[in-house]
Amino acid sequence: MIQVDIQLKxxxxxxxxxETFGMGITGIFGPSGSGKTSxxxxxxxxxxxxxxxxxxxxxxxxxxxxKINVPVEQRRIGYxxxxxxxxxxxxxxxxxxxxxxxxxxxxxxxxxVELLKLGHILKSKPAKxxxxxxxxxxxxxxxxxxxxxxxxxxxxxxxxxxxxxxxxPFILKIQQTIxxxxxVVSHDxxxxxxxTNRLCLLKQGRVIGHDDYHVLLRHPELQASFSSHxxxxxxxxxxARVDEESGITTLSYGETENWIKVVCExxxxxxxxxxxxxxxxxxxxxxxxxxxxxxxxxxxxxxGVIQDIIPRGNVRICIVNVGFPLLVEITAESLKRMxxxxxxxxxxLFKSVAIDVAS
Amino acid sequence: xxxFSFTSSELEAIKLSVGVAVYSSxxxxxxxxxxxxxxxRRQFPGKAIVExxxxxxxxxxxxxxGYLLLLILGTRGFIGKxxxxxxxxxxxxxxxxxxxxxxxxxxxxxxxSIRTAIEMVDxxxxxxxxILGVGRLKTFFRITVPLAAPGIVSGxxxxxxxxxxEFGATxxxxxxxxxxxxxxxxxxxxxxxxxxxxxxxxxxVLISVLISLFAMALSExxxxxxxxx
Numbered sequence: 001m002i003q004v005d006i007q008l009k010x011x012x013x014x015x016x017x018x019e020t021f022g023m024g025i026t027g028i029f030g031p032s033g034s035g036k037t038s039x040x041x042x043x044x045x046x047x048x049x050x051x052x053x054x055x056x057x058x059x060x061x062x063x064x065x066x067k068i069n070v071p072v073e074q075r076r077i078g079y080x081x082x083x084x085x086x087x088x089x090x091x092x093x094x095x096x097x098x099x100x101x102x103x104x105x106x107x108x109x110x111x112x113v114e115l116l117k118l119g120h121i122l123k124s125k126p127a128k129x130x131x132x133x134x135x136x137x138x139x140x141x142x143x144x145x146x147x148x149x150x151x152x153x154x155x156x157x158x159x160x161x162x163x164x165x166x167x168x169p170f171i172l173k174i175q176q177t178i179x180x181x182x183x184v185v186s187h188d189x190x191x192x193x194x195x196t197n198r199l200c201l202l203k204q205g206r207v208i209g210h211d212d213y214h215v216l217l218r219h220p221e222l223q224a225s226f227s228s229h230x231x232x233x234x235x236x237x238x239x240a241r242v243d244e245e246s247g248i249t250t251l252s253y254g255e256t257e258n259w260i261k262v263v264c265e266x267x268x269x270x271x272x273x274x275x276x277x278x279x280x281x282x283x284x285x286x287x288x289x290x291x292x293x294x295x296x297x298x299x300x301x302x303x304g305v306i307q308d309i310i311p312r313g314n315v316r317i318c319i320v321n322v323g324f325p326l327l328v329e330i331t332a333e334s335l336k337r338m339x340x341x342x343x344x345x346x347x348x349l350f351k352s353v354a355i356d357v358a359s
Numbered sequence: 360x361x362x363f364s365f366t367s368s369e370l371e372a373i374k375l376s377v378g379v380a381v382y383s384s385x386x387x388x389x390x391x392x393x394x395x396x397x398x399x400r401r402q403f404p405g406k407a408i409v410e411x412x413x414x415x416x417x418x419x420x421x422x423x424x425g426y427l428l429l430l431i432l433g434t435r436g437f438i439g440k441x442x443x444x445x446x447x448x449x450x451x452x453x454x455x456x457x458x459x460x461x462x463x464x465x466x467x468x469x470x471x472s473i474r475t476a477i478e479m480v481d482x483x484x485x486x487x488x489x490i491l492g493v494g495r496l497k498t499f500f501r502i503t504v505p506l507a508a509p510g511i512v513s514g515x516x517x518x519x520x521x522x523x524x525e526f527g528a529t530x531x532x533x534x535x536x537x538x539x540x541x542x543x544x545x546x547x548x549x550x551x552x553x554x555x556x557x558x559x560x561x562x563x564v565l566i567s568v569l570i571s572l573f574a575m576a577l578s579e580x581x582x583x584x585x586x587x588x
Contacts, residue, residue, distance in 0.1 A: 044490055045490075046486055046490075071489075071494075072489040072490055073489045073490070073491075073492050073494045073495075073498075075490075076492065077490060078490075079487070079490045081483070081487065085481075085483055085484055085486075085487040087484060087487075087488070087502060087506075088484075088506070089505045089506055098488070098491055098493070098501075099491030099492050099493065101492065125588075141491065142491075145490075145492050
């Protein structure tokens with residue numbers, strides 16, 4: 001757990017943050033210049049706040065009042081930079097081992113190399129590997145320094161869409177394997193939502209919201225932060241059935257009857273019954289129907305109840321409880337035409353191909 | 360007379376010159392790394408003054424540098440007097456004096472070169488190293504020095520070559536004593552004073568050129584090798 005209560009002067013504004021970040025991934029979201037990186041720099045010791053304190057797992061690493069300022073190298077923080085910052089004169093292997101202390105008794109090195117699929121480039125210099133490999137090496141290097149906290153600053157911004165899809169699952173796997181708090185900074189909400197529902201919103205150096213994404217969405221004053229970003233449903237599900245013949249994998253969420261069918265090449269190859277996977281469904285790829293449609297090609301029809309309707313310009317975001325909250329974006333016009341509202345039962349329709357899977 | 364049959368005093372001069380240059384470079388290097396790093400990376404009060412003092416020998420006539428050294432470190436100089444009284448150390452007009460003169464004269468060159476090389480190293484890599492749990496000093500040797508290596512090597516070679524050619528400060532502070540402080544340039548000068556010694560003069564000049572070329576070729580080879588890997 002990290003406690004931050006700081007005031008940090010910047011050229012054009014002050015960063016004033018008083019928050020507690022727990023285990024798992026917290027997404028720090030805000031426009032460029034909102035103080036996201038300054039916050040990370042203060043936590044790791046590269047920036048010195050004028051006021052307040054920072055504590056990591058109950059240990060103060062910085063405090064103005066108690067005159068504590070643990071040097072950067074003793075804070076035990078893993079920091080993955082936007083540009084990777086690999087050491088150009090060292091091979092990937094030497095980069096990875098750079099922050100390792102003592103002998104590697106638990107075979108951590110091999111585990112990380114396997115997790116991040118770096119085996120084939122260990123002897124290469126950073127200049128000779130791809131952007132995705134570089135970013136994975138940077139993540140691996142941070143993990144191998146056995147940090148108590150992992151900071152990722154725009155880990156995807158240097159990568160194209162395809163490579164982003166590659167890195168995401170690695171970060172999700174890390175979260176499952178290593179139980180430490182992870183802060184991910186990004187200005188791209190859909191990237192963040194693929195990793196976590198827990199968001200901390202920053203605006204001009206102030207935290208304007210820190211909660212589950214679905215809760216934040218209901219605050220009208222926070223709407224502006226999300227505008228112009230496509231909203232994504234990210235749901236962790238369990239593989240219930242794999243039909244090799246049709247290539248359709250059926251997923252379940254807890255005990256609910258609402259099963260989701262995923263169709264994709266990968267599903268046939270990778271998944272086994274019982275696997276936990278995370279799927280992403282863009283909110284504007286989901287349609288609503290008042291009844292179940294009997295004759296339709298759409299594979300997924302999830303029954304649920306409208307919990308909330310959030311206006312956002314001329315669209316409405318319906319939060320439908322289908323066993324888990326599902327965001328559905330429809331036009332205000334459609335909502336009026338269907339004559340539905342909070343508490344109404346609806347069916348959420350989406351094609352299997354609209355689903356993206358982290359794998 | 361064979362152009363390559365050296366007299367013993369000529370061989371002595373070559374040995375002395377190389378010795379002075381090697382010692383001077385080895386002594387300069389750690390200080391140059393320290394000053395180069397601080398000048399490249401830190402802001403501190405009096406930085407401009409420190410810079411000016413380091414660079415002074417570059418713009419001053421070497422003879423005056425030598426004279427100042429004599430004033431300070433000579434047996435009557437304020438440090439020299441104390442050295443002699445306390446330890447019996449006499450510096451002026453010795454091999455050590457030749458080395459000290461060379462250190463002072465070549466120091467600005469090596470510091471400049473190292474400073475520029477360190478400025479080219481991305482400081483964010485040093486930050487990254489420290490976040491990985493590696494302290495400042497180790498970061499310096501594991502990240503900064505290897506990345507600045509080409510500049511450090513060429514700066515050292517430059518200082519070596521400058522020491523090899525040092526004349527003014529040496530003759531003033533160390534004198535021109537054959538077999539003790541008479542380095543190549545001083546020997547060339549001594550020969551030039553004697554009529555009929557043109558061949559010997561030319562021979563020593565040639566040797567100087569060859570040593571300098573060899574040093575530069577070595578540094579070039581090293582830098583190329585660094586770039587390839």
